Amino acid sequence: MGRKTILFIEDILNRKNGSVLMKIKLLILGILSVLMCLCFVGCQGRVDTKSELKHYLHSNGHWLCSIEEGPVETGHGDFYWNVYDKTNEIHFTVYQELTEDLYGSVEVFDNYNAKLVEKHIDDFPDHEGVEIYTKAEWDTDPILRFEFANVEDLEKKCKVVEKCAEYIDTLEKDMHIAVSAKYNSPRVEFFKDNSLDDIMGNLDYGYGLTYEEIENGELLKMIKDKYFSWGYQYRFQEIESEMTEEDIKNFWDDSFNSCIVVYHSGDEDAPNNKDFKVYDDIYGGGYITYGNMYYLLIEEGFDVEGTTDDFTVTNIDGQSCRFSYSFVDDSKYKTYYLVDGEVVQCSIKYFMLNTVEFKDLFGLSIKSAAEVSNTNK
Structure with missing residues (x-):
């Protein structure tokens, strides 16, 4: 205007x-x-023309470049330029991507760092088990990718990543490095084979870190925290058995993780109801996973047979209930349990019961400790 x-x-x-x-x-x-x-800001940093592209290149330290191709439109207002850096003899791409705000703003970025790493790919130290990936379109940084089977394997792979990151740091100080780590195990393969990928949530870890951050152990800590959090929420024994007391403490120190409270009488929503017990080592609240239910029912005096992976228990109506992490079907949440041999689909997320279902089966009113704390304020 x-x-x-x-x-x-x-x-x-x-x-x-x-x-x-x-x-x-x-x-x-x-x-x-x-x-x-806002209109003025939205017009800044564009590379619609060759002169704007040259300004972008110069501002990023690329002074001696030739434009090989562009602008090449890719649809939706996005396009790219192919550029050759004569100083370091690197072919790279500058992208302009239209954002989804109201003002037609754009994001401009390039993959120079990835191509710099690609040029020196044969000079890297031994990196068995870690893939150095530099060919992803619309990505700016080199990607170090690996899979791990357990904590010991994870620690070894993180050491390899650290060596690679150290070398990358000699090419460009404090370059951001994307690290992609995937947990793999027979359980994970079973979930994938049965289209239960969503249960793994954020188990496919992606991080952008510098060598210094990786050297300081930040990468290992972030992956371990998420790995242990996932395993402890379901009480998967192969993961829980790897956790130290410190790891368990870190899990409970996370404000998003709340232990469970069981009310033994009265209205659980009444602010003055003090007839409850806090189980500070059992995770849950608005729902409870099979593995945590296993421990809670034992603590509450039920006769439970089996393991956290597959157990049988008699409910308050004398019915035999069986819960197993192998019970998968084609229902909405693809998981179920058995009551006197009959299939009952889970009504919320995978391998979980909500508070109403749990109370109907076992006569126990449960809440998260966080909810109880808020109710009694």
């Missing part, structure tokens, strides 16, 4: 009197100022 338009509106408002109109005037002028600023 031009200055003449602003002056025209201001002239109209100046002909009026009264504090209300003055407030309206100030409000309109404020909005117009903000819109003009």
